[in-house]
Amino acid sequence: MSLRTSISPPAVAQPPIQDAPSRHHMWQRISPYIYIGPAVVYLIIFMIVPVVQGIQLSFTKTPLVKPDGGTGVGLENYSRLLSSPQFYNSLGATILYTAATVIFAVAIGAGSALLLNQAFKGRTIVRAIITFPWAVPTVATALIFSWIFNRSDGVLNEVVGVLGVGQQGWLVDPKFGMAAVVLTSVWKVMPLVMLVVLASLQSIPSELYEATRMDGAGALETFKAVTWPHIAPTVRVVTLLMTIWSIRRFEIIYLLTGGGPVDTTNTLVVNVYRQAFSNQELGRAAAIGALGLVLSLLVTVVYFMMERRNAAKEA
Amino acid sequence: MTTQEAPPITQSAPHKRRLKAPGNRSFSKPARYVMLAALVLFSGFPLYWMLNTALSEDSELYGQAQGWWPHWERLADFGDLIGSVPIFKWLTNSVVIAGGTTLLSLIFAVLAGYALSRFKFYGKGAAGFLLFATQMLPEALLVVPIYALFASLGLLNGMGGLILANVAFTMPVSVWIIKGAIDAIPYEIEEAAAVDGCPRVTILSLVLTPLILPSIAAAAVINFFDGWNEFLLAKTFIAERDLWPASVGLASFIGQYLTSLNSVMAAALLFTLPALIFFLLVQRRIVSGLTAGSVKG
Numbered sequence: 030m031s032l033r034t035s036i037s038p039p040a041v042a043q044p045p046i047q048d049a050p051s052r053h054h055m056w057q058r059i060s061p062y063i064y065i066g067p068a069v070v071y072l073i074i075f076m077i078v079p080v081v082q083g084i085q086l087s088f089t090k091t092p093l094v095k096p097d098g099g100t101g102v103g104l105e106n107y108s109r110l111l112s113s114p115q116f117y118n119s120l121g122a123t124i125l126y127t128a129a130t131v132i133f134a135v136a137i138g139a140g141s142a143l144l145l146n147q148a149f150k151g152r153t154i155v156r157a158i159i160t161f162p163w164a165v166p167t168v169a170t171a172l173i174f175s176w177i178f179n180r181s182d183g184v185l186n187e188v189v190g191v192l193g194v195g196q197q198g199w200l201v202d203p204k205f206g207m208a209a210v211v212l213t214s215v216w217k218v219m220p221l222v223m224l225v226v227l228a229s230l231q232s233i234p235s236e237l238y239e240a241t242r243m244d245g246a247g248a249l250e251t252f253k254a255v256t257w258p259h260i261a262p263t264v265r266v267v268t269l270l271m272t273i274w275s276i277r278r279f280e281i282i283y284l285l286t287g288g289g290p291v292d293t294t295n296t297l298v299v300n301v302y303r304q305a306f307s308n309q310e311l312g313r314a315a316a317i318g319a320l321g322l323v324l325s326l327l328v329t330v331v332y333f334m335m336e337r338r339n340a341a342k343e344a
Numbered sequence: 345m346t347t348q349e350a351p352p353i354t355q356s357a358p359h360k361r362r363l364k365a366p367g368n369r370s371f372s373k374p375a376r377y378v379m380l381a382a383l384v385l386f387s388g389f390p391l392y393w394m395l396n397t398a399l400s401e402d403s404e405l406y407g408q409a410q411g412w413w414p415h416w417e418r419l420a421d422f423g424d425l426i427g428s429v430p431i432f433k434w435l436t437n438s439v440v441i442a443g444g445t446t447l448l449s450l451i452f453a454v455l456a457g458y459a460l461s462r463f464k465f466y467g468k469g470a471a472g473f474l475l476f477a478t479q480m481l482p483e484a485l486l487v488v489p490i491y492a493l494f495a496s497l498g499l500l501n502g503m504g505g506l507i508l509a510n511v512a513f514t515m516p517v518s519v520w521i522i523k524g525a526i527d528a529i530p531y532e533i534e535e536a537a538a539v540d541g542c543p544r545v546t547i548l549s550l551v552l553t554p555l556i557l558p559s560i561a562a563a564a565v566i567n568f569f570d571g572w573n574e575f576l577l578a579k580t581f582i583a584e585r586d587l588w589p590a591s592v593g594l595a596s597f598i599g600q601y602l603t604s605l606n607s608v609m610a611a612a613l614l615f616t617l618p619a620l621i622f623f624l625l626v627q628r629r630i631v632s633g634l635t636a637g638s639v640k641g
Contacts, residue, residue, distance in 0.1 A: 077478075080485070172598055
């Protein structure tokens with residue numbers, strides 16, 4: 030015990046005892062790097078280097094067939110993007126998709142959590158059914174929904190047909206493409222909101238409810254005084270996660286509409302992919318990706334600023 | 345504390361449950377049931393429809409209304425159900441890719457989690473930030489430069505390259521899960537082993553690892569299903585049909601109707617079931633792991 034404290038510098042709290050001080054002293058200083066090293070080096074190779082390369086790529090004109098041989102074009106990719114209506118359309122689609130998905134997913138997810146926090150018969154089964162979509166692989170999700178939305182044989186048209194509405198091309202009509210994609214995404218991600226908010230609800234001490242009930246508070250007042258303040262931080266965090274994940278969601282959109290109909294669901298990530306692998310313009314794709322990254326970062330920064338303000342208000 | 349909690353199994357436990365359950369009564373009873381029914385329909389119907397489509401007759405699918413009830417008898421002839429979809433080959437590929445991703449990711453994660461939990465060292469904050477920040481990066485931004493990198497290294501069109509790329513995306517969360525698990529183990533246990541002159545690697549692998557096995561298992565499941573579900577990288581890197589994982593294989597049927605859709609759905613069901621089952625087993629841990637990893641940093 031005392032040996033450890035005398036060997037270790039004060040900052041090193043925990044390394045175990047070793048005898049033969051001098052040799053082991055050095056060894057002790059290296060060894061954390063041996064453990065953390067592989068992960069860090071790996072992430073640098075496969076994450077940091079690609080990000081840097083991606084940004085470099087965005088200043089070049091690089092064809093897909095020769096990914097390592099591009100010619101520098103300076104800011105051309107960016108200036109072309111920022112002056113093309115197609116880019117703003119893509120940006121708009123991203124914002125619309127993200128806002129709609131996040132709002133519905135958080136509202137329905139939090140609402141479900143409130144419902145499921147009450148006792149009723151069959152609660153376990155209902156919770157399982159509501160949670161299932163989250164575990165369904167994305168490709169399977171897209172497969173199911175593309176069939177449900179199918180124009181000529183899909184069940185959705187069968188149902189609206191009963192209501193007297195004619196067949197609609199849910200995935201091919203510009204009026205409905207975005208709605209279909211949002212609906213599918215909400216179906217898939219809402220359970221996570223539900224689970225996280227439910228966990229937070231279940232951590233509210235029942236004494237708090239008891240106290241407000243004794244004060245004669247109604248359901249709405251109880252919600253405002255006890256429930257909401259307790260779950261609000263969780264709801265904010267899950268909203269941030271949903272936002273970041275929605276900005277970068279690719280599979281559902283790409284598989285259902287491929288960015289169409291008429292580019293109405295051509296979000297930035299789908300746009301990146303199409304530029305790179307359909308138009309074979311890696312440079313321009315990277316430029317769109319870089320701007321998308323800026324958008325994600327912006328959201329995160331805004332979130333942390335809001336959190337700080339909230340913390341300041343509470344203090 | 346103990347005096348209150350120990351005896352009253354008869355009194356306090358049901359009392360507590362009764363109070364906890366109706367915690368908020370924001371909704372009236374009939375309204376609550378209507379909303380629950382709507383939710384169950386919304387969440388449950390698409391899955392039911394996948395099953396129903398998989399178990400439908402070819403003749404039902406096109407041109408006329410699909411029946412509302414599955415033809416269970418079709419389960420009897422399973423080979424027929426799958427039809428010409430080479431799903432078993434693709435599922436095998438998925439197992440290899442997901443398994444490789446899990447194994448590699450966990451090796452890095454156990455080592456890094458141990459370092460982050462048990463050492464203080466220069467650059468620890470930076471390493472933590474790297475592990476946190478890389479989770480923020482969109483796959484679609486990275487896929488282009490990783491594609492370029494792999495093209496120059498000859499790693500395209502192979503499962504090995506795909507595993508390497510997957511690990512970069514799944515490993516950070518695992519590190520946080522493992523670190524959290526090691527944090528929760530009292531240090532005295534390792535200390536005892538260290539006094540006996542046990543080298544640190546041995547302590548980690550023989551003392552610590554068995555103790556955090558539940559967390560390792562949870563991280564393994566999360567990794568496995570990240571690898572299992574992954575589509576974008578696989579679709580981009582692997583052109584050869586025989587090397588496709590099930591995600592890419594099944595996606596190739598979307599929007600094309602040469603292969604009968606009931607076969608495709610039956611194959612998709614096979615692809616989905618393991619995910620559902622494993623998910624139910626580790627649901628709680630996934631939720632806490634996700635939020636702990638991506639939020640707290």
